[in-house]
Amino acid sequence: xxxxxxxxxTFIVGAVLILAEFVPHEPFGNFGEDFSLYFDIIAVFxxxxxxxxxIRVHVTKVQRKxxxxxxxxxxxxxxxxxxxxxLLKIGNPDGIQGxxxxxxxxxxxxxxxxxxxxxxSMFALLAFFVGSxxxxxxxxxxxxxxxxxxxxFVILLGRTPFGLWLTSGLEGSLSFLQIPNLANWIMGVPxxxxxxAIMIGIALGVISMSLRLILGVERTYLGQxxx
Amino acid sequence: xxxxxxxxxxGITLLSMVLMFGSAxxxxxxxxxxxxxxxxxxxxxxxPVNLPIPAQLDVVEDSEGDAGSSITVSWLPSPDDGAGKNNxxxxxxxxxxxxxxxxxxxxxxxxxxxxxxxxxxxDGVTYFYYVRTISKDGGANxxxxxxxxxxxxxxxxxxxxxxIIGLIxxxxxxxxxxxxxxxxxxxxxxxxxxxxxxEAIGRAxxxxxxxxxxxxxxxxxxxxxVAGITILGRVAKTIAEYDxxxxxxxxxxxxxxxxxxxxxxxxxxxxxxxxxSDDMVHYLTDEQFGYVAAVDGIMVREKPATCFYLGAFxxxxxxxxxxxxxxxxxxIAGTAMPAQLPFFVAACDYTLIGEELFAASAYLSGEPKQxxxxxxxxxxxxxxxxxxxxxxxxxxxxSISDSVSLLDFADKIKGLFSAS
Numbered sequence: 001x002x003x004x005x006x007x008x009x010t011f012i013v014g015a016v017l018i019l020a021e022f023v024p025h026e027p028f029g030n031f032g033e034d035f036s037l038y039f040d041i042i043a044v045f046x047x048x049x050x051x052x053x054x055i056r057v058h059v060t061k062v063q064r065k066x067x068x069x070x071x072x073x074x075x076x077x078x079x080x081x082x083x084x085x086x087l088l089k090i091g092n093p094d095g096i097q098g099x100x101x102x103x104x105x106x107x108x109x110x111x112x113x114x115x116x117x118x119x120x121s122m123f124a125l126l127a128f129f130v131g132s133x134x135x136x137x138x139x140x141x142x143x144x145x146x147x148x149x150x151x152x153f154v155i156l157l158g159r160t161p162f163g164l165w166l167t168s169g170l171e172g173s174l175s176f177l178q179i180p181n182l183a184n185w186i187m188g189v190p191x192x193x194x195x196x197a198i199m200i201g202i203a204l205g206v207i208s209m210s211l212r213l214i215l216g217v218e219r220t221y222l223g224q225x226x227x
Numbered sequence: 228x229x230x231x232x233x234x235x236x237x238g239i240t241l242l243s244m245v246l247m248f249g250s251a252x253x254x255x256x257x258x259x260x261x262x263x264x265x266x267x268x269x270x271x272x273x274x275p276v277n278l279p280i281p282a283q284l285d286v287v288e289d290s291e292g293d294a295g296s297s298i299t300v301s302w303l304p305s306p307d308d309g310a311g312k313n314n315x316x317x318x319x320x321x322x323x324x325x326x327x328x329x330x331x332x333x334x335x336x337x338x339x340x341x342x343x344x345x346x347x348x349x350d351g352v353t354y355f356y357y358v359r360t361i362s363k364d365g366g367a368n369x370x371x372x373x374x375x376x377x378x379x380x381x382x383x384x385x386x387x388x389x390x391i392i393g394l395i396x397x398x399x400x401x402x403x404x405x406x407x408x409x410x411x412x413x414x415x416x417x418x419x420x421x422x423x424x425x426e427a428i429g430r431a432x433x434x435x436x437x438x439x440x441x442x443x444x445x446x447x448x449x450x451x452x453v454a455g456i457t458i459l460g461r462v463a464k465t466i467a468e469y470d471x472x473x474x475x476x477x478x479x480x481x482x483x484x485x486x487x488x489x490x491x492x493x494x495x496x497x498x499x500x501x502x503x504s505d506d507m508v509h510y511l512t513d514e515q516f517g518y519v520a521a522v523d524g525i526m527v528r529e530k531p532a533t534c535f536y537l538g539a540f541x542x543x544x545x546x547x548x549x550x551x552x553x554x555x556x557x558x559i560a561g562t563a564m565p566a567q568l569p570f571f572v573a574a575c576d577y578t579l580i581g582e583e584l585f586a587a588s589a590y591l592s593g594e595p596k597q598x599x600x601x602x603x604x605x606x607x608x609x610x611x612x613x614x615x616x617x618x619x620x621x622x623x624x625x626s627i628s629d630s631v632s633l634l635d636f637a638d639k640i641k642g643l644f645s646a647s
Contacts, residue, residue, distance in 0.1 A: 022390050025379045029294035039448050043481055050480030050510035057509050068528055122516035126542060129549040129574075137573035195565050198581045202563045204396065204607040205585030206450050208600045211400050212589070213453065217596050220460035220588055221453060221489060 007216045014214035054079060085110055151186050158183025279313035280306045281360045281367035285341070287375050292386065295350040295379035301342045302369060305360045308338050319359040319366070320345065326355050326371060348377040388643045395610070400603030407599025415598055420559050420577030421590050427557045428465050431532035437472040438462075439531040441522060441547065442486065443538020443562070444515055446479045450585075451563050455538035456482070456489055457588035458561075462535065463490045467497035475508040476525060478518040483510045519543035523550045536560040536575070537584065540567045548574035561587060614644050 013035065020031035058072035084090065085107040092098040092105040101108050140146040157163035163179035170177045176185070212218035282302040290297035300320055308315040315338040321330040322345065336343045348354060353374040359366040407413065431438045440462065442455040459475075466473050473490065477483045486508045494503040511521045523546065526534070534551040536544070536558070544560075544567040551558045552574050560571035561579030571578045579587055582604065589597030618641055625633040 022383050022386055023381060024292055024294040024383050025381045026294060029379070036448070039446075043446060043479070046480035046484065047513075048480075050483060050513075053480075053483065053510045054512075057506065071524070118520070119514070119516040122520050122546065123542065125546055129545045133545060133549055133570065133573040137569075198565050198568070200608070200611050201580075201582035202565075202585075204604040205563070205582030207393065207396055207607070208400050208604045209450060209454060209585040211397060211603075212597060212600050215401070215404070217404060217600060218457060218588060220457040220592070221485065222492070 003219070003222055006222055007219070011214055011216065014210065018214075051079070051083075082107070082110055082115075154179060155183045155186055277313055277362075277364045278367045279315055279360045279362040279364070281369050282308075282318055282358050284356070284358060284369045284372055287356050287372040289375065289377050290344060290346075292380055292383035295377050296348050297344055297346045298348050298354060298356070298375055298377050299342060299344050300356050300358065300372070302358045304339070304341055305367075307360070307362060313362040313364060314338075316361045316363065318343070319361060321357055321359060323355050324352060326374070328355075330355075330357065350377050350379065352376065392610070392644070396603070396607040399606035400600050403599040403602040404596050405599070407595040407597075407602070410595070411599075412595075413598055413602045415590065415601060418579065418583050418586070418590055420561065420579045420583065421587055423557075423559060423577050424462060424591065425465060427533040427535075427559055428462065428469055428471060430557055432469045432471045434532045436532035437474045437529060438466060438533045438535070439522075439526065439529075439551075439556070440473060440475045440535045441538070442475070442477060442482055443536075443540050444478045444518060444543065445539040447481045447485055449539050451539040452479075452482060454563075454585050454588065455561075456485055458535075458537050458584075458591065459486060460489045460493055461588060461591040463493035464497050467494040467499045467502060470499070470502065473507050474525065474529065474531065476511045476518075476522055477508060478511060478513055478515075480510055483508050515541065515543055519546050522547055526550050526554055526556070530554050531556055534558045536562070536571065537579070537587075538562065540564055540571075545570035545574060551575075614640070 016028070016031055017035065020028045023029070055076065058076050060066075061069050061072040062076070085105070086100050089096050089098055089100065089102075090106040091109070092100075092102050092107075094102055098105070101111070134152070138145065138149040138152055140149050157166070158180045163183070167178040175181065209218070213221075282305045285301040285303050287298065287300050290299045302318065305315050307313040317338055318336045318340065319332050320334050320336070320343045322333045323330040333345050333347060334343055345354075345356075353376050355374055356372045358369040360369070403413070428438060440459060442459065443449070443452055445452050447453065447456075463473065475486055475490075477486060487505055490507055491500075491503050494500050511518050525531075526547075527550065531551075531554075534547075534556045536547060537560070540562050541564065544562070544564075548558060548560060548571055558575040559577045559579075560575040561584035562568065562571065563581050563584055565581070568578065568580055572580075586601050586604075589601055618637060621633065621637040621640070624630070625637055
C-alpha cells in the first residue's frame with residue numbers, strides 16, 4: 001500500500017500531463033499550469049522544513065562545539081538576521097505594511113550591500129576556475145586534446161580584434177581562412193552538430209526515464225526496488 | 228459692344244466654374260469607386276490624398292489547436308509594405324461584434340507581418356474583422372471578414388507530428404520493456420562513469436573519508452533531479468553496505484525530504500537501518516551562489532574522498548568541480564545541461580553525458596525491465612539518424628539539380644521533425 005499509492009499517483013499525474021500536452025480543451029488544457037502551481041505551493045511550505053533543518057543542524061553544532069562550530073554562528077546570524085529584517089520590515093520607510101524590498105529598509109540594505117557583492121564574488125571566482133580547468137583540458141597530451149587545443153585557440157583568437165587584424169590580408173576565395181570566419185565555422189558546424197547529437201540523446205533519455213517512472217518500472221525514488 | 232464683351236467674360240467664367248465643379252465631382256466619384264472596390268465601408272477618419280494600398284484579408288479563422296478564446300487573422304501584405312512613398316508603418320486589426328457596428332482596435336502588427344492572433348475573444352460570440360494599413364499619410368482599410376467564432380479544440384493538431392513521433396518512441400520503449408520481462412537479453416555498452424561508482428565508494432571507505440553527493444540546484448519538478456535521486460538510491464545502498472559516510476547538502480527542501488527517504492530505504496534494503504541518520508541530508512540555501520559557497524566550504528574543510536554531481540547544474544558546476552579537483556577527490560558528474568558538460572569533462576574524472584544520466588539508474592540496477600527501456604531509446608536514435616541522413620541527401624540533390632519541388636519536399640519533411 002505504501003508503494004502502490006505513490007505509484008498510482010505517479011501514473012495518473014504523468015498520464016494526465018501527457019494528455020494535457022495534446023488536448024487543449026478544458027479541463028485538460030490548464031493541467032500543466034495548475035500542477036506547476038500546486039508544486040510551487042507545496043515548495044513554499046516545504047521551505048519551512050528547509051529553514052528549520054538549517055537552524056537545527058547549526059544550533060546542534062554550536063551546542064556540541066563540533067569542529068568548525070564558529071562558522072555555524074555566522075550562518076545562524078546571517079539567516080536569522082535577514083529573516084528578522086524581512087519579516088519585521090526593520091527600517092522600512094513605509095512601516096510594517098511597506099514593500100519588503102523598499103529602498104532604505106534594512107532588508108534592502110543587507111541584500112544590496114552584503115548579499116549581492118558576496119554573490120558576485122562567488123561568480124567572479126568562475127573566471128579563475130575557467131583558467132585552471134582550461135590549462136588542464138588544453139594540454140596537448142594526445143590527438144583529441146591537441147584538436148581541442150587548436151579549436152579553442154582559433155575560437156579565442158577569432159573573438160578578438162587581433163584575430164581579425166592578423167588574417168585580414170586573406171581576401172576573396174581565401175577569406176574563409178580568416179580567423180573569425182574559422183571560429184564561426186567551428187562554433188556553427190562541428191560544435192553545433194555535437195550539441196545537437198547530445199540534445200537528441202537527452203530528449204530520448206527523458207522520454208525513456210519518464211516512461212519508466214510513469215509505468216512504475218523505475219521505483220528507486222520510493223526506496224528499495226525489490227519489494 | 229462693351230456689354231457684349233462683359234457678357235462673354237461672365238459666360239466663360241461661369242463655364243469654367245461649371246467645368247471645374249464637374250471635374251471635382253468626377254474625381255470624388257473616382258475616389259469613392261476606389262474605396263468601394265477595396266470594400267472600405269467602415270471608419271470615419273478623413274482620407275488624406277496619398278493613402279497606402281490596403282492589405283487584403285486572407286484568412287480569418289478560429290486559432291488552431293488551442294483552448295479557445297482566440298481567432299487568427301491573416302492578410303496579404305499591402306504592395307506599399309516596404310516600398311514606395313506610402314511605405315507601411317504598421318497594420319491595425321479592428322474588430323466588431325456586428326458587421327455594421329463600431330469597430331475597435333484589438334491589436335497591431337509591424338510592417339512585414341501578415342498574421343495576428345486575437346486572444347481576447349469570447350467563445351461562441353461572432354466577430355467581424357478588418358485590417359487597416361497605416362502609412363505616414365493615413366490608413367486604408369481592407370474588406371470586412373465574414374463572421375467568425377472562437378472555440379476550444381479537443382486535439383492540438385499543430386503538435387500532431389510530435390504526437391506521432393512520441394508515440395512511436397514510447398511504443399518502442401514499452402515493446403522492449405515487455406520483451407525484457409520475457410527474458411530477452413540486450414547488449415548494453417559500458418558506461419565508464421557508472422563502472423567507476425563502486426571504485427569511488429571503495430576509495431572513500433579505504434581512506435575513511437566521506438562521500439559528497441550534490442543533486443544539482445533544481446527542484447524535484449526537474450527530471451534531471453529525479454534522475455540524480457534515482458542514482459542516489461543505488462549509490463546509497465552500496466554506501467550502506469560499505470559503512471561509509473555520505474554528506475548530501477541540498478538547495479531545495481523537497482529534494483531534502485525525497486533524498487532522506489531514498490537513503491533511508493537504501494539503508495533498510497542493505498540491512499543497516501540503524502546506521503541511517505537524517506543529518507546525512509541537510510538543507511543549505513535556495514540561492515545559487517550561496518549554495519556553491521557553502522558546498523565549497525564543506526569540501527575544503529571535510530575533504531571528501533569522492534564527489535558525485537548528478538542533476539541540473541548552471542554556472543556553479545565548474546566552481547564546485549574545480550574545488551573538488553583541488554582537494555584530490557575522485558569526481559563523477561552527470562548532467563543534461565549541454566553548456567555545463569565541457570566544464571565537468573574538464574574538471575571531473577568521469578562525466579555522464581546527457582542521456583547517460585537518465586540511463587544510469589537502469590544501468591546500475593541491471594534489471595532486465597529497465598535495460599529494455601534503454602533499448603527502446605535506440606529506435607528513436609535510428610529514426611533521428613535516418614531523417615538526418617535522408618534530409619542531407621535530399622537537400623544535396625535539390626541543390627545540385629536546382630529542383631524547387633524537391634526543395635519544398637525536403638522543407639516539409641524538415642518541418643515535421645523541427646520543434647514548433
